Amino acid sequence: MYEAGESLEHHPSSSMPGGRRWHDGLTSADVLERTSAGRINRVPGTTSRSLWEIVRANVLTLFNGIVAGCFILLLVLDQWRDALFGFSALGNSLIGIVQEYRAKKSLDRLAILHAAESKVVRDGRPQRIPADALVPDDIVLLSAGEQVSADLRLLDGGYVEVDESFLTGESEPVSKAPGAVLLSGSLIMAGSGRAAVFRAGPDTFAYKLTAEAKRFSLVTSEIRSGLDKVLRVITWLLLPTAALVANAQIQNAGGWEDALSSGRWIPGTLGLVASIISMIPLGLVLLTSVAFAVGGVRLAGHMVLVQELAAVEVLARVDVLCLDKTGTLSSGSIKFDAVHDAGTPPAEGWRRALEWFGANEEASTTAKSIGAAFPAGDLLAAAASVPFTSARKWSAVTFPPGSGAPGTWVLGAPDAVLAGSSRRAGAHRLAAALASTGLRTLALAHMPGSLPGSVPESGESGRLPPELVPVVLLTFREDIRKDAHKTLAYFRQQGVAVKIISGDDPRTVAVLAREVGFGQGAAYDARNLPADPLLLEKTMEDHHVFGSVTPAQKRDMVQALKRRGHTVAMTGDGVNDVLALKDADLGIAMDTASPATKAVARLVLLDGRFDRLPAVVAEGRRAISNIERVSMVFLSKTVYITLISLAFALLLLPFPFLPRQLSVLDGLTIGLPAFFLALQPSAQRYAPGFLKRSLAFSVPAGMCAALCVLAVAAYARLGGQHGTGAVQSATIISLALIAAWILVMASRPLNWIKTLILAGMYGGLVLLFTVPPVKDFFRLDWPPPDLLAASVIVALAGSLAIEGIGRFQRRLAGGQGMAGGK
Secondary structure (H helix, E strand, O other), rough: OOOOOOEEEOOOOEOOOOOOHHHHEHHHHHHHHHOOOOOOOOOOOOOOOOOOHHHHHHHOHHHOOOOOOOOHHHHHOHHHHHHHHHHHHHHHHHHHHHHHHHHHHHHHHHHOOOOOOOEEEEOEEEEEEEEOOOOOOEEEEEEEEOOOOOOOEEEOEEEEEOOHHHHHOOOEEEEEOOEEOOOOOOOOEEEEEEEEEEEHHOHHHHHOOOOHHHOOOOOOOOHHHHHHHHHHHHHHHHHHHOOOOOOHHHHHHOHHHHHHOOHHHEEEEEEHHHHHHHHHOOOHHHHHHHHHHHHHHHHHHHHEEEEEHHHHHHHHHHHHEOOHHHHHEEEEEEEEEEHHHHOOOOOOHHHHHHHHHHHHOOOHHHHHHHHHHHHOOOOOOOOOEOOHHHHOOOOEEEEEOOOOOOOEEEEEOOHHHHOOOOOHHHHHHHEEEEOOOOOOOEEEEEEEEOOOOOOHHHHOOOOHHHHHEEEEEEEEEEEEEHHHHHHHHHHHHOEEEEEEEEOOHHHHHHHHHHHHOOOOOOOEEEOOOOOOHHHHHHHHHHEEEEEEHHHHHHHHHHHHHHOOOOOOEEEOOOOHHHHHHHHHEEEEEEEOHHHHHHHHHOEEOOOOOHHHHHHOOOOOOOHHHHHHHHHHHHHHHHHHHHHHHHHHHOOOOOOOOOOOOOOHHHHHHHHHHHHHHHHOOOOOOOOHHHHHHHHHHHHHHHHHHHHHHHHHHHHHHHOOOOOOOHHHHHHHHHHHHHHHEEEEEEHOOOOOOHHHHHHHHHHHHHHHHHHHHHHHHOOOOOOHHHHHHHHHHHHHHHHHHHHHHHHHHHOOOOOOOOOOOO
């Protein structure tokens, strides 16, 4: 197996199997033969889980196993009325599977429609094919911005700079000369050439290294990690609690020996099952998956491809949005404006040189606009060339003597091409004046002969030789997106800081920033960015518009913001944005983005509409704020059931509820309302600390509910001779009223839909005690007046205490908590 950066011992020969030349590529018959043999570049998709993985995640869990065991036990004991929770758990799993599978199908369809393509030579002509249709010996045409989709060998005449960080962790681009190996998952940052496929599909280095290395690492989900911690604690508590409850139930049945011999252990089993099942927050895991899945589907409706469903959570946490100018704030289309005199007599053949720069099929949008203004007739043959890189900010071509444009021509940013020599100072000042009007400006310079040294291999941004003479200046216009001003205003209103980070001249960037509402200030020149990390962090906090930013600086700027505790989203469309997109918490690629840029982004705006971003952020906030709301309800239930179980077990009292009673109570006060609440709109920005906030409310609220149930049970035992049914009804009434109030608090602020949901919950609770068949089935009835009064008074006192807990929590959190939000 080849390692990253490895070169072949022998360069590829000039012919293919069968005696054909490499540049002719494979024939259709060759492709059919390899495809029929299964030698294609297809590997399992990574944009979503497979159907089996979805089923396994929703069904084959420890808690589902416990539920299934309890369900089967009750059926064997002919206690089917108390086995309703089994159907509820089955429904949860089915809903989770259906919702996530629907999301998978929707996202997979988008992923297929917008899948990466490769440009190959087949039957002697260039053509584009899906990347997974590559076969061994295919000839791939490479250019900047492409993602390598199979293991390739670079052929003679090619030179590229490759980002291999997905595979090796090396952050700097690696130069590749003819004969070098290009590994699947690498990104072409600069240069061009032809390469031959020698390993495809499961045989590639990336696939053997890890199935995920080819695309991206998983998004860090605070919600999922927080829930995992809670579930681990519940798992450890479950067994000892079950043992204590079982002992209490048997002791109340006359002791172990008597209960086992008489069969009175069977009714005691009902209390044990009720406590175990109610401790497990099954619906919470379901609603988290559903919220992510529904969020992905809704974003797909906004023409946004979610590369990973958990990225929806990151949307809610974003508080800094970094924007590349071109393709994001501007439309991405570059229009040629004019040619300007550089102050020196133009060298012979400058038009022919511009024809060459604009004729490259894989040229940038700027070079393509040059090609439109200077269409090539008889294109000159280059003796040598230097590809453009964002670090160098220029490209060059050398034509031989007698060619009509002899010598070396350098085209690039004025600051890179014209700086460093007094003979170019006048042209440099003129370029600065043009840039200050908002025009993108390039400089064309010329020198006799070739560039000194091995510049193509170095890829460095060193100074150009002093004999380089300015020839002409070129200006270009960009159209500002009509929706840019309104969209940026939305983010400012929502408390999201916006940073414009562009590689263009700071003066040009400043003009654009003013047009989209950034005031009259100048743009910060990134060439003056401090090297000290702490100073860089302060600079990023104090400034919002930056120009002349290199790709490496974009990455450093994103990292500086993250070190300050910000959650950073980065948008871009060029290969120069790849490094920053990878390091941002959330990378967002435009539809015009290069394949490499799309490969590292978590989200892709498929129609390129910048005004999609507010809806994207709103969807993330909706999903995550609602997950936090319902988590507080579910965790409160887990806390009070666990405490009730432990208290009654330690006091050797029978568990006060039947499984069927807790099942219907959970359904009315938690399950059904929480399902609808999880899909409600919400614009509140997510703040870190989900688990801490949830537990800060759930633990004291659950303790309060448990104390209320204990108080009602104690009154029933000490205040008179009340039967088991009356005590169960009284404790259910008290617990139902408290659980309902917890849901009311989690639902705030109320709207008409939430009010309707809460009204339905209270209506269902009334029906439990008034409809004869229903109350008979659940063994519920109105308790004696004194016990009824006690249960209601205790419930009201408990609800007031929980209201106080919620208010205190909001004050302590400075209004950031979701429960009972303003």
